[in-house]
Amino acid sequence: MHKAYIPYRATGYFSKLICDYLEEKPSLANFYNRFPSLDNFKGQIEEKRANYNQASRSVLVDALQLQYAGVQLSKQTSLNLDLLRTPDSFTITTGHQLNLFTGPLYFLYKIIDTIKLTKELKERYPEQHFIPVYWMASEDHDFEEINYFNFQGKKVQWNQVKKGAVGRLPTEGLDHVFKVFSEALGNTDAANEIKRLFRTAYVQHKTLTAASRWLVNELFGNQGLVIIDGDDSRLKQLLIPYIQKDIFEHTPYKYVTETIRSLTALSDDYKIQVNPREINYFYLRDGLRERIVEKNGTYMVKDTDLKFSRQELEKELRQFPERFSPNVIARPLYQEVILPNLCYIGGGGELAYWLELKQYFNHLRVSFPMLLLRSSLLLVDEKQAKKVAKLGLTIPDLFLKQSSLINKKIREVSNIDIDFSEQKKHLEQQFEALYELAKQTDVTFLNAVKAQEVKQKNGLDVLEKRLLKAQKQKLKDHVVRLTELQNQLFPNHSLQERQLNFSEIYVRLGQNPIVELSKHIAPLANQFLVLRI
Template sequence: MEVECIPFKETGYFSQLICDYLDQKKGLSPFFNRYPLPENFGDQIKEKTANYPKEHRAVLVNSLRNQYKGIQVSKATQKNIDSLEKETSFTVVTGHQLNLFTGPLYFLYKIVSTMNLAKKLNKEHPNHHVVPVYWMATEDHDFDEINYFNLHGKKIHWNKKASGAVGRLSTEGLDEVYEIFVSELGNLGLTDRLKELFKKAYLEHSNLTGATRYLANALFGEEGLVIVDGDDKELKKLLVPYAKTDIVDHTPYQKISDTIQTLGEVSPDYTIQVNPREINYFYLKDDLRERIILKKGKYHVINTHIDFSKEELLQELESYPERFSPNVVARPLYQEVILPNLCYIGGGGELAYWLELKSYFDEVGVTFPMLMLRNSALLITEKQSEKVEKMGLKVSHLFMKQHSLINKKIRDISNIDIDFSPQKKLLEEQFQHMYELAEKTDKSFLGAVKAQEVKQKKGLDKLEKRLLRAQKRKLKDHVVRLTDLQNELFPNQSLQERQLNFSEIYLEMGEDLFPLLLNTLDPFLQDFTILKHK
């Protein structure tokens, strides 16, 4: 097994905001609490200890025990749940949608990053116990984002009319998806384990929450992963006072809007991930999950005839907290209110919106967690690695945009020089003399000189591109082999982890896949990892 690392900012797949965060750019310090270095977790433990209500532990543990009823719980997971009753126990958390059969490969990387972080912290802080948690996004309603996964370049798709929270969706119809999956897998090699996982998860559970919990528990339960479903009345009772400040006082709207403006002042290159709403809660009931808005002095549930006065809505919130579902802005607060959490582990997009939230957390008096970018990885076989070497390339070159990679390769192997930079430099020197002449004689001549320089540079660019195209045709075999290899490792010219499902890698590696990830992905590394395997 060989491991190679590339700085995230050199991959070209991560935003300027995330690259600056990883570099701990000084201007970003107001937007996070502590950077996730090993030496900073001690202070985070102290702060969360002082700021996490003791009574929340009892509610949390009781809810978890109820959620795990009827489920085969490993000794490691049971130990972790029980440990959360103690004031010396904490969590590290990742969250993810209920994607069909885990969805993209990075689902595994998120959870492995979280479990490996917990292991490292338990070694560093022997007087405390850290529990890895997967927060299921059961209240999400973006069904089109989760109703498929890719296998062998094909989309395995669940066709269903859906509304409301996805976790409550019936698994009816997934037997047809199972048949398509089985047909695509065939009967060779390691298919039986995958078929069993899918069947037990989706054909033996009545809703998507139960199916996803079973699957995540089957894959990671032996490692002690604890799975949390936030669609829980007892847990939501703890959220009520914070929901009131959102719905009535619009506190997050004000604070986050100010933060977004300040982030823009730090750098105009930062893309805003989410914008807050005046009210950041949905009304959740049966197959309904719709936004609550203020309309003509009433609290209105859009796309319905449901209206509340202020008093009626607050009474509804007190009596039925389970009917109020936080959106992407309010959910992180909910998580930190109910969990004794130290750190959130997420992808670049997730961390980008978390960086908008700190002032809101400060305003409502909830400790802001440390934010850690999850591990990212490219899995490459020895055979693929040998192909890269034979082409005279490094794996890191494959992260380039395809046209840039092809151009680089053609220039490297061509028996003629297709770089007109020297000619352009000579041209610039020649025109410099003309600029000096114009300055001494007739300054009105400067514009004409500049126009001619631009025209001749464009001519050189056209000649360079034309020559490159000619060489591509001449060296077509090299181009085809190169693009085929890059398309294998970067399907749809995207990161492998965003396209492939774990089942495709499992068919190559079998049960070795999970130990490989657990033994090699280091959450503190903060580089993109390339894993070369047999």
């Protein structure tokens, strides 16, 4: 495989906040703990060891072993579960929604990053143990975000009316989805393996959590990946003191709001990913996940008749902590409370909201993890690579807006010079003499000269655009080939990794892509990878 890198900022697909973070701009230093480098993990290990106790380890491992009941474990995952009890074991964590059949390609990239980073850390710090963890976002209730994936330009969708936490949803109806998907796959060996994975996961398991755990374990279990489900009463026992501070003292609301003000004061281009609420927990039951709100001392569950006094809600929390589900602001705290975690690996949007949380963590004396942007890839097959070469495109060219790409290449291949820069420069020189003359008369003549210069420059712009348009028509075949290629590489004018499902790459390659991708993904590379497959 041939690979090349491009800076994240140069792709045009990453926010200023994330690009500034990756470049370690000093103004952002107060919003994170340590920047992810192998050397910096030494201090992170020492800090987390001091802030994570053995009792929490025992609760964590006991809960995980119960969650894994009935799941066939690889030797490495079984070993990692045992290692988690020891004080020299630490986790590297990523998380994601329970998208149908893993959803977009970057789901794989996150987990590959997580596994590879643990291996790099083991080489640097051999006396410690590093365990890759995938956190299943089983409590999310946005069914419309996870009920589909794309395959060969078409949406494979699970059409159901569902409410409540998605992880608890029964897999009814997915047998029909399997039939539709199977027809599109064909009968190659790779297609049949994809069918096996889908059928076993979603037809033979009763809930979406169970299906997702089986599938991810099947794909990554041999690498020692540990899968955790936060929808667990034992784990939420550890969270009770923090839930109380959120609901009754509004702690995250105060500190995150203050951090957001500080962050946005640095740049108008820093867009806030999420805003805290006064209460950052949902009330969770089967078929129900609704916000808890307070009004005049009464705590209510939105869009229901459920009401609690403070004393009643405190009792409910002590007896049924599993009924309290964190939102996007509170979930990171939950993760860091229950795991001996050193680093969280996420996408640009995720890291943007993590950067809002540092002050909140500091106040609660919970170690803030290192934040690592997951790898981003553009996969280019042999046929596409030949087209790139034939059209004379560079790697940066591929990431241009489509109109900019077409204009740039038409100018390059045209036998007519479409660039009127020289004419504009010559025009400016002519007007310099007129300005000197105008200074000797009055201000009205000077203004007239300025207006005439603007008019003539605008006229040149119009002529340049008309000439470019004419050349586009003349070189229509070139434009079509450029457009088709870029649409293949950036479907829906978006990053490929956000549109394609791993099954499409699996079928295209005729083999599982995870092994090959793992050879080339480098979690600490800090650049966008373009990989020829």
